[in-house]
Amino acid sequence: MTVAEPRIAIVGAGPAGIYAADILLDRVPTASIDLFEKLPAPYGLVRYGVAPDHPRIRKITDALHEVLGHPRIRLRCNIDVGGDIGIDELRAAYDGVIVATGADLDVRLDIPGIDLPGSFGAADFVAWYDGHPDAPRTWPLAAESVAVLGAGNVALDVTRILATHASALTHTDTPDAVLDQLGASPLRDVHLFARRGPADVRFSALELRELAEQDDVDVIVDADELALDAHAERMIAQFSQRRTIVRTLTEWAALDPADRTAARRIHLHLRQRPVRLLGTGRVTGIEMERTASDELGRMVGTGELRRYDVGAVYRAVGYRSTPVAGVPFDDELGVVPHAEGRVLDAAGEPIPRLYATGWIKRGPVGLIGSTKSDAAQTVRHLVEDLEAAEEVVRAEDPIAHLGHAVDFDGWLRIDAAERSAGADRGRERTKLVEREEMLRHAKQEQMTEAGR
Ligand SMILES: Cc1cc2nc3c(=O)[nH]c(=O)nc-3n(C[C@H](O)[C@H](O)[C@H](O)COP(=O)(O)OP(=O)(O)OC[C@H]3O[C@@H](n4cnc5c(N)ncnc54)[C@H](O)[C@@H]3O)c2cc1C
Known part of the structure; x- marks a missing residue:
């Protein structure tokens, strides 16, 4: 591999993004991954789509959680890519960017x-x-x-x-x-x-x-x-x-x-x-x-x-993806134009270091499991491109100046607050819904430490 320690950004912490991270770490043991998510909590439609009376499917979050805990993954929730930070800023700072933003509209x-x-x-x-x-x-x-x-x-x-x-x-x-x-x-x-x-x-x-x-x-x-x-x-x-x-x-x-x-x-x-x-x-x-x-x-x-x-x-009658600013979008098909996961520009040429996976790539059909094989295809091409790429000096961490990211520890604090609210009611978890309340829990320990 010519890029010795590739830094990869993945946009969207739904199953597609998390499976892509898992497969990539397995294929490239020297890679490190920043996983961006616009919500304060990860898991995409597994948390916010799967019906609450399907607990067996919801349990898939346990396996996804284990991946997020990997020391070479940095979770960055509460960051809207296309809003808080541009896709080109990510492309300048990483050796590859995978868009895995799913679908959220009717x-x-x-x-x-x-x-x-x-x-x-x-x-x-x-x-x-x-x-x-x-x-x-x-x-x-x-x-x-x-x-x-x-x-x-x-x-x-x-x-x-x-x-x-x-x-x-x-x-x-x-x-x-x-x-x-x-x-x-x-x-x-x-x-x-x-x-x-x-x-x-x-x-x-x-x-x-x-x-x-x-x-x-x-x-x-x-x-x-x-x-x-x-x-x-x-x-x-x-x-x-x-x-x-x-x-x-x-x-x-x-x-x-x-x-x-x-x-x-x-x-x-x-x-x-x-x-x-x-x-x-x-x-x-x-x-x-x-x-x-x-x-x-x-x-x-x-x-x-x-x-x-x-x-x-x-x-x-069907879901539809929201386009991400700066990423090409086929309005008719409702997906990012791509060749097996390599994102294509208007002329049909691959855009360097830009990839897609999951529902934003395939369209909103298929079960959670199918996002895994899909991610494998995208990661295979990313790795091929890394093997052929020149080592270059990348821009500094593009979100260092943004103070509102929720990291894995922050998510663990939200998770703990939900489990505790559930225990009070005799169940495993009760979801927190207000963004402000989630963020308050995410930041709580840091605030306590700062106050000491
Ligand atoms: C109502 C419903 C019920 C379902 N039930 C089941 C079921 O029972 N069993 C099953 O196997 N499958 C089920 N599915 C299908 C399953 O949810 C999908 O296959 C899967 O979630 C697609 O994964 P994804 O990661 O591509 O997208 P998503 O799960 O949508 O994840 C995308 C993530 O990207 C984030 N994101 C979006 N835009 C940005 C941005 N600009 N910046 C940063 N982050 C961003 C989103 O917040 C989200 O977390 C269901 C789907 C729906 C809609």
Whole structure:
């Protein structure tokens, strides 16, 4: 390696950034890494996206935590790259910069009425119930009947959290204020609408089954919506996951309506696409159109319309990345243009020392595990480039003048405060949500030491 002791910056301490750091340290034992994160806490969507009733997935943070404790990683939370510090400043100070900033916005759904009060994006709702510091502290949960639009696992998460009784979440890390508001929700019916048919939905079979595993919540499926056309028959013959999903839906459709007495109901509607939201001052309903598949499996409208009275609509139709100032961004695809992780300029040429990994590279699809193989590809190219690079004198530490970074010890103090708040309530952790409060805990020990 021509660069004897490479210094690498990684932007974003979600799973993609942390896995990239782990793989890089393994490949280049002399490398040191500065890991920048705009929030006071690391872990990205594992902390602020994964649903609180999925503790097994949340536990992935234990493995990520171990990586962060490595002596050659310096964690620098509470630093917004593109705001507090420019990407070019990082490129001048490091031998390589990996952008791993993920995705945090909702894809827009362009139908009439979408901007009415009572129309919400899933990303915003998820950020609220997961206690994201930048999310609003209160959520309007006044409706008795709501619609969720989407055919993927985020739509299932949103449906489950809306329908679940707050008492089922008290053992989780959910902030108290969220539990209180969910507990006061008058909700009775959640209508989950998928544009696709039963053999084409993107739900995972396991997450779908979870809908019916909640206390005092019934899942209702209309058998008429499960009729399989030729395309669906082909799909279930080919893919076992789709077979399992159709089997689950069929079992639910066969349940006796007389036994469906729960206080809350999830109505699963397939082959329906939203046409418009109804209401003048706020959402009072939604108009849906029945869809069908053509011979190639594409969804087409049938012209058959139906209206549902709902007081809120949640769109879970996809996430989208926020561009980072100074890093090229393909607005149409919503990703950083790249060749296997090397970021490309407008002419399609690799930009020296700039790389991307995770959802900002691939788009917002795939589970946490897939960010690992993705990071391996990006790191492989970074290492190739380091091997070919000249040793140069780099600029001084670009954030030495910024006093507000939260380092690993600062994060450990936030972590300890959350565990202590959880212990007071008989659970493992209760999340802190206010940025100021998190920062106060992060700095506490330094302040105590300074005061001594
Ligand atoms: C609602 C939801 C539920 C999910 N549930 C599951 C699940 O149950 N199981 C599963 O396997 N996968 C789940 N996923 C998918 C999983 O979260 C993603 O695969 C994974 O988080 C993507 O990792 P990432 O590091 O690319 O992005 P992210 O997790 O988004 O991390 C990016 C990090 O970069 C930081 N950042 C952004 N901009 C800047 C900046 N300018 N400067 C500094 N830092 C910045 C962000 O704050 C964030 O911490 C879920 C996703 C969503 C949206």
